[in-house]
Amino acid sequence: MSDSQLPGAVVTPAVVVDTDVLDTNLSAMADTAARRGLVVRPHVKTHKSMEIARRQLALGAAGITVATVGEAEAFAAAGVGDIFIAYPVWADRDRAGRLRDLAGRIRLSVGVDSVAAVRELAAALRGGAPVATLVPVHVLVEVDCGLRRSGVAPDDAGPVAAAAAAEGLRVGGVFTFPGHSYTPGGLESAAADEAAALAAAAASLAGAGLPCPVRSGGSTPSAAWSAGPADGGPVTEVRPGVYCFNDAQQVVLGSYPVDRVALTVLATVVSTPTPDRFILDAGAKVLGQDRPAWAPGHGLLPGFPGAAITGLWEHHAVVVPGPDGTRPQVGDVVTVIPNHVCTVVNLVDYLNVSRDGKLVDRWPVDARGRNT
C-alpha cells in the first residue's frame, strides 16, 4: 500500500520532480510576466540545476539570479552568460579573483548595499593593477522594502550608486526582496512595498544624476502582483525562485494549489509505535527545517488529509494522523510536500525526475553547497 505511483526503483527518502508540473509552472510564470511587461530573471538557488535553468532561459528568462559567487561559477561553467548575484557581495579573499574572472567571461551583475562594499568590489576588479582598468561589472544597489534584512533605505540608494560610478563601476540599477510576502494575507501588500521602494530608489539615483534601467523585485508569492510597465508600475524585472517547484509554504500562503507542487519527498513509514503517531524516514536532513509560525507542521501529507508532521529529527518525522485516524502501515511509502523547497534541494546530490508516475531521469544538483 502506497500513495505513490513511482516504482520500487526509488529508495527513500527520495526527492522527486514531476516534469509536467515543472513545465506548467515555468510557462505560467513566463506568461504572467510577459503580460505585465516584466523581465523574468529566475533565482536558481531554488533548483541549482542546469537542466531547469536551460528550460527557464528557453522560455525567455533574461538571465539568472544567484546568491553566491560559487553559484555563479557553477552556472557560468555550464554556459549561462548573464548572471546577477543578488546579494550584498563582499569581494574579499579568493572571492576577489573569482569575481574578476567571472566578469571577464559573462555579463555579470553584482549587488551592493554600502560604499565600503563598492570600494572592496572595485579593488577586487582592479586586481591590484597599477592602472585602474576595471573589468566591467554592473552594480545594483540593494534597498530594503520592509523585510528588514540587508539593503539600505530606498532614499539612501543614490550615494551608494554614486560611489560605484566614482569607482568606475557600471551602475545597473536597484533591487529589493519583498520577502515579507511570506505572510498569510501579505502577498499583495508586499508587492506594493516593493513598487514603492524601487520607485524611491530610482528617484534617489536620479537625484545623484544616475540612470536606473533595472528595478528588480519579485518573490514567488508576490510576483503575480509586481507592478510592471504594463500596469504603469516601476518594476522592470522579477526574480522568483520557488515557483518552479512550489512547496507547502506556497500552498498554505495560497499562492499556488497542491496540483502545482512539482517537487515532493517520498518517505517510508518505518515505525507505527502507537495508534496516535507514525514515523517516516524523511527527517530534517531531507525535508529541511523551515517552519514559519503559520505553517501547520514540517510539511504536508497530501495522501493523509489533516495529518501533521509535529516533530522532526535528522532522520525521523513524527506524524500525528488526521481526525479520522487513518494511518499507513509500516513499510508503506508516502508523499510529503516539504515546507521550503530551496533547502530540500540543497540537501541532495540529484533530483529523481518523473513523468506520469514513472521515473524517467536523474538531474544533478549542480550548484549544491556552493555557499562561498
Place this chain on the structure above:
Amino acid sequence: MSDSQLPGAVVTPAVVVDTDVLDTNLSAMADTAARRGLVVRPHVKTHKSMEIARRQLALGAAGITVATVGEAEAFAAAGVGDIFIAYPVWADRDRAGRLRDLAGRIRLSVGVDSVAAVRELAAALRGGAPVATLVPVHVLVEVDCGLRRSGVAPDDAGPVAAAAAAEGLRVGGVFTFPGHSYTPGGLESAAADEAAALAAAAASLAGAGLPCPVRSGGSTPSAAWSAGPADGGPVTEVRPGVYCFNDAQQVVLGSYPVDRVALTVLATVVSTPTPDRFILDAGAKVLGQDRPAWAPGHGLLPGFPGAAITGLWEHHAVVVPGPDGTRPQVGDVVTVIPNHVCTVVNLVDYLNVSRDGKLVDRWPVDARGRNT
C-alpha cells in the same frame, strides 16, 4: 577587525574545527565512560568524518553508530569493522542487498521496532535464497524512554526480539534514545528514564527467554548521567554524537561550556544597514535551522555578548547587537557557534581544521548526504 585568529585563506562562510578542543572532548568522554564501565559507541552522524571516527576508535570506542545504511557503507568502506545502525531500518528495495553485503563484510547491528521490520530484514538477509541461510546480523530492539519518537514500549520489546530469534536473527539486545534530554533541566531525568526503559526492556526479553547483552542508550547531554555497571545501573553502552564538537544547544543546556565547542562557523559581516542590526553571510545553508524554543536565537556569537541571531534566511543571518550596542564593521569576520552541529556538517563537503588559530588541514565529510 575580526574576532577570528584564522588567516585570510578561509573564505566565508566556513566551518572550522579546532583539533585541540576536539581531542579534549573525545578523551573526556572516553574517560567518563570508562570510569562508569560503559562502552562508547559514538554516533558518527555528527561528524560523518573518517578522520574523527579513527580518533574515537583509537580512544577505545567499541565501534560506531550510524543512522542509515548509506552512512554504514561509507564508514565500512573506510575500514570500520563494527557498526550499529541505530534506526528502525526497513530493509526494502536496494537497501536489502546493501544490508546483506554489509553484513558479509563487517560486524553489523541493526535496529528494529516491529515484527514486520524483523521479517523484512530476515527476508533481505536471505536474499531470496531457497534455503534460509542468514548472513549474521545482530538485531537490537528500539524502545521509547520518553521522547515519543520511534521505539516500542519497553515491556513490548520481548515479542519483537522473539520474532527476530524465530527468523534466525541474532538478538543483540535493546536500545533507546533519551532525546528528551534536550530540555533545560532535563538531562539527569532523561538518563533516569533511559535506565528504567532499558531495564524493563531487558526484563521483557528475559521473559521471552532471550538474553540481552547490549543495553544501549546515551545522548550527549545525558551521557554523564547514564547508569552503567560501575553505578549498578543497567546501561552497558552509550551512543553520544554531538560531544565531539558541541554546539550552542549544549552550551545553553549547560552540558558543556563555550571553551569545549570545537566547531564554529566563520562569517563575514556583509551589511550594516541600520544601527540595530547587522547581517552575516552565514545563513541556513551553513548554520542549519534547528532552533528549540529555549534557544536564544539561531546560534551564539561569542565575540558579541548578548547579540542574538533573530532572523535566518538561506544566505543571511540577521543579528541584533547586545545591550551595549557593539557591532562589527562591514567586512569583519566573526565567529558563530551554531545551534545544532550535526545539521551544519551535513551541509558542507569538508571541514577546515585549525590548531592554535592556524589552518592546518581539511577533512572531507565522507558520509555527507548519505540519507538512504
